[in-house]
Amino acid sequence: MKCMGMTITEKILAKHAGLDRVEPGELINCKLDVVLANDVTAPVAIKEFAKLEIDRVFDKDRVVLVPDHFTPNKDIKSAEQCKEMRDFAHQFEITNYFEVGRMGIEHCLLPESGLVLPGDAIIGADSHTCTYGALGAFATGVGSTDMAAGMANGECWFKVPESIKFEYNGKPNKWVGGKDLILHTIGDVGVDGALYQAMEFTGEAIRELPMDGRFTMANMAIEAGGKNGIIAPDQTTIDYVEARAKRPYQVLASDDDAKYARVIEYDLSKIEPVVAFPHLPENTRPVSEAGSVEIDQVVIGSCTNGRIDDLRIAAKILDGHQVHRNVRVIVLPGTQKIYLQAMKEGLVEIFVQAGAVVSTPTCGPCLGGHMGILAKGERALATTNRNFVGRMGHPGSEVYLSGPAVAAASAILGRIGLPEEVGK
Amino acid sequence: MIFRGKSWKFGADVDTDAIIPARYLNTSDPIELAKHCMEDADPAFPSKMNHGDLIVAGKNFGCGSSREHAPIAIKAAGISCVIAKSFARIFFRNAINIGLPILECPEAAEEIREGDLVEVMAEKGVIQNLTTGKTYQAAPFPEFMQEIMNAGGLINHVRNKIAK
Numbered sequence: 122m123k124c125m126g127m128t129i130t131e132k133i134l135a136k137h138a139g140l141d142r143v144e145p146g147e148l149i150n151c152k153l154d155v156v157l158a159n160d161v162t163a164p165v166a167i168k169e170f171a172k173l174e175i176d177r178v179f180d181k182d183r184v185v186l187v188p189d190h191f192t193p194n195k196d197i198k199s200a201e202q203c204k205e206m207r208d209f210a211h212q213f214e215i216t217n218y219f220e221v222g223r224m225g226i227e228h229c230l231l232p233e234s235g236l237v238l239p240g241d242a243i244i245g246a247d248s249h250t251c252t253y254g255a256l257g258a259f260a261t262g263v264g265s266t267d268m269a270a271g272m273a274n275g276e277c278w279f280k281v282p283e284s285i286k287f288e289y290n291g292k293p294n295k296w297v298g299g300k301d302l303i304l305h306t307i308g309d310v311g312v313d314g315a316l317y318q319a320m321e322f323t324g325e326a327i328r329e330l331p332m333d334g335r336f337t338m339a340n341m342a343i344e345a346g347g348k349n350g351i352i353a354p355d356q357t358t359i360d361y362v363e364a365r366a367k368r369p370y371q372v373l374a375s376d377d378d379a380k381y382a383r384v385i386e387y388d389l390s391k392i393e394p395v396v397a398f399p400h401l402p403e404n405t406r407p408v409s410e411a412g413s414v415e416i417d418q419v420v421i422g423s424c425t426n427g428r429i430d431d432l433r434i435a436a437k438i439l440d441g442h443q444v445h446r447n448v449r450v451i452v453l454p455g456t457q458k459i460y461l462q463a464m465k466e467g468l469v470e471i472f473v474q475a476g477a478v479v480s481t482p483t484c485g486p487c488l489g490g491h492m493g494i495l496a497k498g499e500r501a502l503a504t505t506n507r508n509f510v511g512r513m514g515h516p517g518s519e520v521y522l523s524g525p526a527v528a529a530a531s532a533i534l535g536r537i538g539l540p541e542e543v544g545k
Numbered sequence: 546m547i548f549r550g551k552s553w554k555f556g557a558d559v560d561t562d563a564i565i566p567a568r569y570l571n572t573s574d575p576i577e578l579a580k581h582c583m584e585d586a587d588p589a590f591p592s593k594m595n596h597g598d599l600i601v602a603g604k605n606f607g608c609g610s611s612r613e614h615a616p617i618a619i620k621a622a623g624i625s626c627v628i629a630k631s632f633a634r635i636f637f638r639n640a641i642n643i644g645l646p647i648l649e650c651p652e653a654a655e656e657i658r659e660g661d662l663v664e665v666m667a668e669k670g671v672i673q674n675l676t677t678g679k680t681y682q683a684a685p686f687p688e689f690m691q692e693i694m695n696a697g698g699l700i701n702h703v704r705n706k707i708a709k
Contacts, residue, residue: 148689165573165613169700173707191571198571248611248635264613264639270703278689312558313605317634346605348634401558488567488610507609509562511585516566 126376128284129353130319133259133373137242145283145382153183154258155237156271157245159227159484160188160199163206165265166246170272178213179275185217185236186210187227190484195491225456225482228252228340228424232332233456238362239354240371244268244277249424249506251342255335256362257354257373262343282348283382284319284375285310289326291389296540298434299334300426300504300524302326303341304395305387308405316346318382321375326389327352332361333430337524340425341506344402396502396537397522400510408527411537415447418501419532420513421525422453422480423487426504429459431525436468438529438545439475445535450477451486451493477532489513495520502531546667548625548646549675550597554659555586557603561615561636564607570614575621578614582622596623599665601657603629607636616645626665628672628683630654641690642699648672650683 127135127142135143137151156179158166163186178184186206191199210218217236224230228249231237239257243250246268253260263277271277289302307314320342327335335352342350352358353374362370393407421427421435432454444450452472454460460482463469472479485492487505495501495514501521503513508520521537530540563586565578572578583590583600600619606629607615616639619627627640630651640647646667653672657663661676668691670683686694696702 148687161567161570161614162612165617168573172700173704175707196571202571202573246611246613248609250611262611262635264611264616264635264642266613266642266699267638270699273703274707312608313631313633316605316631343609343635346608346633488562488570490567490570507560507562509560509609511566512562516585516588 125380126378128319128321128375128379129257129373130259130284130321130349130351131281133240133242134279134281143281145281147281148278149281150276150278151242153244153271153275153277154241155183155185155243156268157185157227157231157247157250158265158268159190159247160192160203160206161190162246162265162268164202166269166272167205167209169266169269173273175273178272181214182216183275184215184272185231186215187219187224187230188221189224189226189482190488191490192483193221193481223457226424226427226484229427229455229459232256232336233458235365235367238366238368238370239358240373244271248343249340251347251350252336252340252424254339254342254349254351255332256358257352259349259351261349282317282319284321285315286321286323286381286384288324288384288386289389290324290386291326293326293389294393296394296526297392298524298526299330299337301392301395303338304397304402304405304522305392307341307345307402308395310345312344312401312403313346315342317348320345320347320350322350322352328355331430332357333428336428337425344506394524394527394539396527397508399508399519399521402508402522408523408537408539414521414537415500415535416502416531416537417448417499418493418495419448419450419528420486420493420501420503420505421528422455423484423505424455425506426525427453427455427459429462431504432459432463432468435525435529436471438526438540438543439477439532440471442475442533442543444476444532447535448532450532451480452477453480453485454482456482486513502528502537504528547664548597548599548667549664550599550625551595552599552601552657552659552661552663553594555600555602558605558608559586559602560609561607561612562609564615565612565618570612573614575617578618579621582618591622594622597625599663600624600627601654602627603654604631606632608633611635613639613643616640616643620645626667628653641693644694644698648683650681653681
């Protein structure tokens with residue numbers, strides 16, 4: 122009897138578990154390629170790691186530590202947490218510790234640095250670790266204790282997830298990007314629509330989507346409860362990776378007869394620019410049906426939309442315009458390289474001329490850390506990933522989510538609106 | 546282990562920002578985190594709950610950020626057990642890894658009312674509502690996870706493996 126085919130997620134997990142095949146529901150132990158933490162999650166992991174009383178990590182080149190959440194240090198307590206991580210990195214000779222000035226938002230930085238590659242199995246003590254699925258890797262967020270155990274032995278246990286296949290066909294409407302596709306999807310399936318499952322993004326529109334848009338989509342798999350988001354590598358992926366990889370990688374794809382829990386198809390001709398209303402990412406509406414929602418702040422950046430393509434789109438819309446007098450705009454390039462590229466292309470000048478501030482890379486406002494906290498009753502439109510109660514500041518504030526085109530247009534309008542409304 | 550306490554009800558999709566807002570994540574001290582447990586879902590919660598009480602919630606409890614500070618805050622606040630219709634997966638792992646008892650039981654999560662006195666036999670997954678007299682059976686944990694829990698969390702489990 123011929124065995125049923127496997128999905129790309131199952132193939133990666135099987136290889137890392139040393140098995141020929143795995144089935145959804147199976148509990149397996151996997152070897153890890155990369156283990157990641159940041160300045161908020163590492164201190165808890167370091168405390169747990171210390172309990173093991175061992176004098177080395179499993180591989181000092183495969184542990185990645187990025188101070189990106191509350192950096193540059195926002196207060197004394199945050200400075201202490203960063204110092205704890207820095208001291209640990211020095212003590213255990215961690216190759217990939219990125220100091221302020223060389224760091225970036227972790228999920229922009231790791232792919233850019235070639236540290237995460239197709240076919241990898243990766244855990245990170247950050248829920249948006251699923252971003253790397255855009256490269257055709259299995260990547261998932263875990264807590265600090267899982268990360269500590271991973272640092273010690275380079276292994277992690279997983280329950281093999283069922284996969285849902287999302288197929289996107291047709292040509293995108295104007296100003297529709299990866300963010301609109303993933304928000305539309307989350308709006309459709311709900312914030313637990315893919316709970317414990319792999320979200321595999323496929324179809325003609327995904328093949329046409331540039332890497333930056335793919336990272337945006339995989340990044341928000343967690344917002345549908347997904348264990349991982351994944352896109353099988355194609356020429357776009359290989360072109361991106363070839364310029365960066367310093368070790369071999371493995372290009373895998375789902376078999377034609379792979380088994381899916383569900384197959385969901387989307388026709389792009391029916392998807393318009395999307396905005397998610399408070400307080401869940403599933404509360405989506407087409408921007409054209411948003412009504413008149415006035416805003417106090419716009420945030421363009423984050424691990425979801427802080428890449429060069431995102432900044433290019435925002436700059437294209439802001440060029441020659443002024444930010445609305447009632448709005449504060451904060452632009453956060455994802456990494457130092459992206460920052461430099463944005464300067465070279467004149468994007469930073471466009472932002473500053475328009476009346477926006479351009480910040481050093483940080484997660485800052487996305488999680489209500491620093492660099493743009495909201496007061497009670499204030500409302501922000503952000504290209505970030507979460508709009509929970511209190512996410513960007515006071516519990517009585519509100520966050521709306523969109524892609525960079527809608528965010529930039531809304532910054533000019535002073536309310537949530539479309540690029541067409543500012544003549545684009 | 547047997548727990549007995551008053552139940553506090555929460556709705557669906559309680560996220561980890563509501564359990565412990567990021568503005569308090571500049572520390573990982575459990576006692577500090579406990580002071581703000583569930584603050585953005587119910588600001589009075591840390592002051593009105595008692596040691597040993599239970600949280601009973603809807604679907605997808607603990608969604609969002611991977612912050613382990615969330616189950617740490619709940620455990621350090623003195624909550625003995627969380628019963629929910631379902632858990633977000635990272636929270637589920639974190640709770641097992643740090644030894645916060647959690648039970649998935651849609652029927653109990655639906656029917657238990659705020660203030661009901663509830664008794665839980667964690668290993669067996671038996672939930673008894675002492676106020677109404679009704680008993681529920683939660684989904685049992687796979688043996689593998691039971692091993693982690695029996696070892697007292699993931700770190701002890703890994704330490705035992707390294708020692709072998």
